[in-house]
Amino acid sequence: MSEAKYPVKRGGEYDFDIDKLAFGGAGIARVDNYVVFIKDTLPGDKVKARITRRKPSFAEARLLEIIKPSPMRQHPPCKYHQWCGGCTWQNLSYENQVKIKRQLVEESIQHIAGIQKSTVCPVIESDSAFAYRNKMEFSFTDKRWLLPEELGKADIKPGFALGLHVPGTFDKIIKIDHCLLQSDTANRILRSVSDFCMGKKLQAYGLKTHQGLLRFLVIRQSRYNGKIMVNIVTAYEEENILKQLALKLTEEFPEVESVVNNINSRPAQIARGEREIVLAGKSYIQEKLGDFIFNISANSFFQTNSAQAEKMYKKVLEFSELSGKEFVWDLYCGTGTFSLFLAAQAKKITGFDVEASAIQDAAENARNHQVFNAGFIEGDLLHTLASVKEKPDVIITDPPRAGMHEKVVRLILSASPRRLVYISCNPATLARDLNILSEQYAIDKVQPLDMFPQTYHIETIVQLTKRSVDFVR
Known part of the structure; x- marks a missing residue:
């Protein structure tokens, strides 16, 4: 132009x-x-x-x-809203949030997939608009980023801080003493850890100098029993001082059942260590979804909104319409939670994932829950799907944000299951894949589910049924 x-x-x-x-x-x-x-x-x-x-x-x-200002605007309850990238929709009422999320799903399916007649159901809302997260990750910094109202104040130092990132930056951390997305107990733990580290003059890891001990604080809390894991991620081992912190936390907070230290000595700024030391209590906490109890360790993936995750799994089970005779494929199965939920109503389930650790966890979860009709295969879907002899009657697919590779979509079409259930966290890539799947499948139901209130993120569950005659656009 x-x-x-x-x-x-x-x-x-x-x-x-x-x-x-x-x-x-x-x-x-x-x-x-x-x-x-x-x-x-x-x-x-x-x-x-x-x-x-x-x-x-x-x-x-x-x-x-x-x-x-828009009539939709409201005063955000969090004092960090303007500067923290965690929940940018606090200036919208929750009612308006879910309306807009439904519209985003509708528009993606209509404009990207080119499917005009699908009906998008009302969003399954979160029971809690705040304090819904079971995991929060905070960063230590040696150069605190000051908010405008903090500049020039003699009692506020620009050095050590524990908090969250300014949106779009990797090195700007604002000091946070209270996050509305986690429980009050977790917030008190956040402040206690910050006070202890400042009192002991522990050094935060510098992103430019690569010097210093403290990197991340990760707090996980079970909805099932309220128990808490505190994970302190450091650049090197300093067990004596960290055991003092662990003792303080377990004495001060009876909910703390696990305190661990992950050691990440690499430059990569990730809250995952090469090794782990248990400082106090167990190496895991437990969470319950449906009839299943899961051991959650420091580095385990688990949905961060437990209550909504349970609703999602139940909706996937409903959309699968299993009778007990079906062979089911669970693509991008992760630790096997969908497989476990579906197993009792299927003849056999095969889960696929590229991550070896996830497949190991899935197999262990199945053994722990005495699920004997589920098996798991590690490897790239482009190669592993062809290795299964039994053709699927139902396929469950829960790909990452980027959606499915087009060749995987074509493999699904070749497998020709009578039903598909697609779970997506990105309406745009969902719609792109539905555009191809709609050549052979009709979209029966589209169900958005709000896993992350106060943000633009939305999960969508789609039920598709094999057409008797291929669709001609």
Whole structure:
């Protein structure tokens, strides 16, 4: 597009009316059908913004001023809302959040998949809009990033801090003493750890110097019994001082059942260690979903909203419509939670995953729960699906955010199960894959489920049934 044809200039400042939100949370404005994305805006806002990026089909702009706020706007309850990237939709009521999430799913299926007739069910809402997370990860820093109101205050030092990242940065950490997404007990533990480390003058790991002990604090809490695991991730071993911290936590908080130290000596800034030391109590806590009790260790993957996860598993079981005679494939099976939920109503389940550790955990979970009709295969789906002799009657697929590789989608079509259940955390890649699957499958039900209130993220469960005749567009 030539310079003259662009409706906006790079660096130009314009007034915009925000029509709706895109998946990702940015507001959408239009200038003669040319789309402009503006973060930190809501439908109904009238704003002034500066164009920062321009492409032939869209532009991005930075919010300068809210000229007239949307009627949807509310005061966010968290004092860190403007600076922390954890929950950007706190300025929307929960009622409006779920309405917009349903619209995002509907629009993706209509515009990307090209499927106009599918009905998207009302969102299955979270029982709790706050304090729903069973896991929170906080970062230590040796260079605290100060909020505007903190600048120039003599009692606030820019050094050590424990908190969360400023959005879009890896090295800017704001000090957090209370997060609304975790329980009050977890917040008290957060403050206790911070006070202990500052009192003992322990050094936070520097991202530039690669010096210092403390890297992450991870707090996990079971919805099943309220028990808590505290995982302190360090750059090297310092068992004596950390055992003092573990003793303090177990004496101060009876809910703390496990304190562990993961040691990550590598430069990569991840909250996972090469080895682990149990400082106090057990090496795991337990969580219950349905009739199943799972041991959750420090590095285990587990859905972070336990209550919603249980609703999701039950909905997948409902959409599978099993009679006890079916062979089921569970793609991207992880630790096998879907397989366990479905096993009692299927003849045989085979789970597939590329991660060896996940397959090992899945097999162990099946043994622990005496599930004998589930087996698990490690490897790339492009190679492993062909190794199974029994053709599936039902396929469950729960791919990562990027969706399925097109060749995997084609393998599913070749396997020709009578029913598919697709679980997705990204409406756009879901719609892309549905566009291909709809060649042979009809979409029966589309069920959004809100796993992460206060954010734009949405899970979607789709039931598809094999057509008697292939669909011609």
